[in-house]
Every structure is written in structure tokens, then in C-alpha cells.
Amino acid sequence: MIQSKSFIIPLFIILTLAQTAFAESESEAEAIGSPGTASDVSREIKVTQIDNMFLPNEIWVTEGETIRFVVNNKGERQHEFLIGSMHDLRKAAKMRRNHPDDQPASIGMIRLQPGEQKEIIWKFDHAGEIDFACPLPGHFKGMRGKIYVEKK
Numbered sequence: 001m002i003q004s005k006s007f008i009i010p011l012f013i014i015l016t017l018a019q020t021a022f023a024e025s026e027s028e029a030e031a032i033g034s035p036g037t038a039s040d041v042s043r044e045i046k047v048t049q050i051d052n053m054f055l056p057n058e059i060w061v062t063e064g065e066t067i068r069f070v071v072n073n074k075g076e077r078q079h080e081f082l083i084g085s086m087h088d089l090r091k092a093a094k095m096r097r098n099h100p101d102d103q104p105a106s107i108g109m110i111r112l113q114p115g116e117q118k119e120i121i122w123k124f125d126h127a128g129e130i131d132f133a134c135p136l137p138g139h140f141k142g143m144r145g146k147i148y149v150e151k152k
């Protein structure tokens, strides 16, 4: 009896911890929002890329808004625009450092050549702070920005 109890309790703790970890990663994914559809766009925001900075690098939106980001690369280098949690952005930056020849494609990411303009539509479901960056090697430190999602 005592033996089975001492087995069940640690198992319970492990399951609880696993559940908490899952819930956290799920809420983090939810918090950054998701790709939006053109028909839901409520506002357009222009973002300019230079070598190596975003203008603006602080953006305010309201919870529930779907934004069309019109991104212009006015620099002389290739840049990316990637929306995500700081954890995701760091991971992307590390990947690009380690595999510079890969052509990564992911949700919430666009890559622009000098002079190019591209769009990305994003829906902000939850209030909070979301990061964006250019994760390319040598750019990541300076090319960062924040999106503040304010409560409705």
C-alpha cells in the first residue's frame, strides 16, 4: 500500500508539471496572434526596414484588430520581418546563424530583398506584448521591435 502510494504521488507531480508546460506553450502561441485574412483587415501599418533597423520599432494595436503590415526594405541588404515571442525569435536567429544558406519559411515571416515591398496580415487576439525582428546574422541585435496589444 505504502509502496504504491509513493509511486502514484511522483507520477501525479510529473503529469501536473507536463500539463503546466503544455498550457504555457499553448498560451504563448495564442498570445502572439495568428495569420489574418484580407477581408478582416481593419488597419494598415507601414514598416520600413533600413540597415539595420525597423522604423517604427514600436507599434500599438488593439486586441481583436487584424493589421496589414506593409513592409518596405529601403536598405541595401536583405532583411526579414518575423513576428513571434522573443523565444521564437531567438531560436530563428540561432538557426540562421548556424545554417546561413537555408531558405527558411515560417508563419509570420517575410523575407525582402533591397527595394522590395511585401505584406503580412496578422490578427491580434490577446492583449499583451509581441516582438518582431529581423533574425538574420548581425541584424538581430538592432533590428527588433515591439507590438503593444492594448485591451479593447
Ligand SMILES: [Cu+2]
Pocket (backbone or CB within 6 Å): 052, 078, 079, 080, 134, 135, 136, 139, 143
Ligand atoms: Cu535584417
